[in-house]
Amino acid sequence: MDIGPTVLAVDVGGTGLKGSVVDLHGSTVSLRHSPTVSPGRAPEDNLRALLGVLAEDARAAGAEPVAVGVVTPGTVDESSGTIVYASNLGWNSYPLRATLEEFTGLPVAVGHDARTAGRAEHLASGASGSFAFVPIGTGIAAALVVGGRVVEGSSGSAGEFGHVVVHAGGELCPCGQRGCLEAYAAGAAVVRRYLARGGRDAVSTADVVGLLGRDADADAVWRDAVEALALALHGLTMLFDPAEVVLGGGVSGAGPALLEPLAAALAELFVWRAPPPLATARWGTDAGRVGAALIGFERAGLLPRFPAP
Amino acid sequence: MDIGPTVLAVDVGGTGLKGSVVDLHGSTVSLRHSPTVSPGRAPEDNLRALLGVLAEDARAAGAEPVAVGVVTPGTVDESSGTIVYASNLGWNSYPLRATLEEFTGLPVAVGHDARTAGRAEHLASGASGSFAFVPIGTGIAAALVVGGRVVEGSSGSAGEFGHVVVHAGGELCPCGQRGCLEAYAAGAAVVRRYLARGGRDAVSTADVVGLLGRDADADAVWRDAVEALALALHGLTMLFDPAEVVLGGGVSGAGPALLEPLAAALAELFVWRAPPPLATARWGTDAGRVGAALIGFERAGLLPRFPAP
Numbered sequence: 001m002d003i004g005p006t007v008l009a010v011d012v013g014g015t016g017l018k019g020s021v022v023d024l025h026g027s028t029v030s031l032r033h034s035p036t037v038s039p040g041r042a043p044e045d046n047l048r049a050l051l052g053v054l055a056e057d058a059r060a061a062g063a064e065p066v067a068v069g070v071v072t073p074g075t076v077d078e079s080s081g082t083i084v085y086a087s088n089l090g091w092n093s094y095p096l097r098a099t100l101e102e103f104t105g106l107p108v109a110v111g112h113d114a115r116t117a118g119r120a121e122h123l124a125s126g127a128s129g130s131f132a133f134v135p136i137g138t139g140i141a142a143a144l145v146v147g148g149r150v151v152e153g154s155s156g157s158a159g160e161f162g163h164v165v166v167h168a169g170g171e172l173c174p175c176g177q178r179g180c181l182e183a184y185a186a187g188a189a190v191v192r193r194y195l196a197r198g199g200r201d202a203v204s205t206a207d208v209v210g211l212l213g214r215d216a217d218a219d220a221v222w223r224d225a226v227e228a229l230a231l232a233l234h235g236l237t238m239l240f241d242p243a244e245v246v247l248g249g250g251v252s253g254a255g256p257a258l259l260e261p262l263a264a265a266l267a268e269l270f271v272w273r274a275p276p277p278l279a280t281a282r283w284g285t286d287a288g289r290v291g292a293a294l295i296g297f298e299r300a301g302l303l304p305r306f307p308a309p
Numbered sequence: 310m311d312i313g314p315t316v317l318a319v320d321v322g323g324t325g326l327k328g329s330v331v332d333l334h335g336s337t338v339s340l341r342h343s344p345t346v347s348p349g350r351a352p353e354d355n356l357r358a359l360l361g362v363l364a365e366d367a368r369a370a371g372a373e374p375v376a377v378g379v380v381t382p383g384t385v386d387e388s389s390g391t392i393v394y395a396s397n398l399g400w401n402s403y404p405l406r407a408t409l410e411e412f413t414g415l416p417v418a419v420g421h422d423a424r425t426a427g428r429a430e431h432l433a434s435g436a437s438g439s440f441a442f443v444p445i446g447t448g449i450a451a452a453l454v455v456g457g458r459v460v461e462g463s464s465g466s467a468g469e470f471g472h473v474v475v476h477a478g479g480e481l482c483p484c485g486q487r488g489c490l491e492a493y494a495a496g497a498a499v500v501r502r503y504l505a506r507g508g509r510d511a512v513s514t515a516d517v518v519g520l521l522g523r524d525a526d527a528d529a530v531w532r533d534a535v536e537a538l539a540l541a542l543h544g545l546t547m548l549f550d551p552a553e554v555v556l557g558g559g560v561s562g563a564g565p566a567l568l569e570p571l572a573a574a575l576a577e578l579f580v581w582r583a584p585p586p587l588a589t590a591r592w593g594t595d596a597g598r599v600g601a602a603l604i605g606f607e608r609a610g611l612l613p614r615f616p617a618p
Contacts, residue, residue: 127463129463130467144548146455153551154438154585158439159548161548164544167477176581177579235474239453239460239467243463272486276463
């Protein structure tokens with residue numbers, strides 16, 4: 001059976017690579033996971049190996065891949081496909097697109113993970129006018145969509161939502177600034193702050209959320225996280241006036257435990273206008289990978305039609 | 310002498326109307342000021358009267374006006390020319406464009422004052438990528454330019470930079486929220502806070518600035534204003550990554566007394582990236598009126614060529 005053109009789409013995360021072969025209708029022909037870093041192998045080595053496996057998967061399915069789409073964290077220059085800086089990956093002015101085009105012999109598109117996921121979520125939301133996608137995981141970013149395009153900024157570093165200061169002179173953020181949103185509301189911060197209060201063993205935000213209503217330290221840390229997020233979303237809304245704010249990433253998996261107190265905190269902060277409607281990611285944790293497929297097809301001059309999930 | 314087509318351009322301020330007749334080269338054929346409100350006369354009455362005078366000026370100069378451009382504060386729906394809400398002017402869902410088109414018999418463009426001034430400043434700056442114009446007067450706004458267009462937001466209320474919260478739970482803002490940038494750094498706030506500390510007679514920000522280095526209360530109030538502005542500009546930069554931030558409005562007239570401590574405060578807040586370059590408005594307090602002329606010509610299908618001032 002001829003399934004038509006496919007792309008190899010990879011979401012490069014801090015710990016894992018999520019790769020897939022996707023066709024023009026958004027169907028996933030193959031799905032592969034591998035670690036980002038392994039003994040003696042840098043992220044680019046594992047990425048090449050994964051692309052090799054995915055290309056074989058595509059051919060085994062009778063579909064020649066026409067392009068590659070890769071999304072990564074960090075500061076990404078999407079026009080040149082260069083990773084300006086990605087601390088977790090050890091990339092500094094790394095020519096990712098050129099490297100992968102040479103390796104695969106295919107046209108390659110490189111995108112910023114949150115921004116590209118934001119495009120996938122924006123398409124799925126159907127929102128017109130401005131729109132914000134806020135992935136909350138180990139860190140926090142924002143993809144701001146205006147006029148159908150994600151704001152990249154003048155040096156490719158727009159959307160650093162996690163480093164908006166919500167408490168001047170507040171808690172020290174791993175980035176070196178004080179009082180950043182991320183220092184209170186990122187997954188890593190929630191766990192760190194809970195343990196620092198003498199909380200019991202907790203290794204993830206989900207553990208802390210599971211203790212809500214039964215553990216005063218968990219309650220306090222979560223309240224701080226929600227308050228910080230509300231303050232930062234208030235500021236984002238004052239500047240951007242988004243039609244919708246879609247929360248993604250692991251922390252958004254808390255669902256109602258996040259959305260309900262967050263909506264209440266926003267209702268208190270907004271006095272003369274309504275807060276924007278909130279939703280959780282329609283593509284879930286696949287948004288980055290779906291976005292990678294989207295930019296891969298675009299790079300090949302093809303317009304994919306991904307139905308909303 | 311035939312000076313070609315002209316537009317009637319008016320900047321509607323909280324206290325005054327600034328009107329002019331402008332030709333395609335940006336030359337001002339006539340300049341008129343009138344109060345926004347006068348005994349027994351609403352803003353729309355004075356605006357109509359001013360447009361009548363300007364139209365006569367244009368004809369006296371041998372130039373038939375081809376369109377009208379008006380910029381106003383408040384929430385403005387630029388596509389329909391409706392003033393959704395402008396508290397200082399008493400306009401609520403007011404069909405300003407339709408009203409003025411009926412009165413003048415000319416095509417009328419209606420723009421948001423800060424956003425339209427931002428377009429004029431963006432053109433003058435020559436910045437590519439994203440750009441921010443921040444007028445600081447009685448209140449504080451921001452025109453965020455992305456891809457050559459000013460972000461309007463999903464309900465026309467983007468750019469409410471003055472109501473970004475810089476100190477959670479902080480000083481009460483006249484808007485009803487707590488800790489807004491405007492509660493510390495707007496012209497009205499600087500004077501109010503100086504007087505509240507028992508400061509001597511000061512009726513304007515310039516009075517307070519004139520006391521810097523000689524009056525501890527003036528120093529403290531100005532330091533708070535600069536710190537608030539730095540915090541808010543830091544957040545704006547995290548989200549937008551502007552190529553340049555241009556400060557306008559009356560308070561920016563403080564010049565080095567504002568720019569120098571502000572640059573120092575920004576240098577302290579930014580840890581892992583450089584703050585954006587700062588400049589003061591190239592069109593000065595004329596940016597709104599110049600922007601009004603720009604949208605007037607665009608409404609008439611003409612492309613003006615205003616040289617940078």
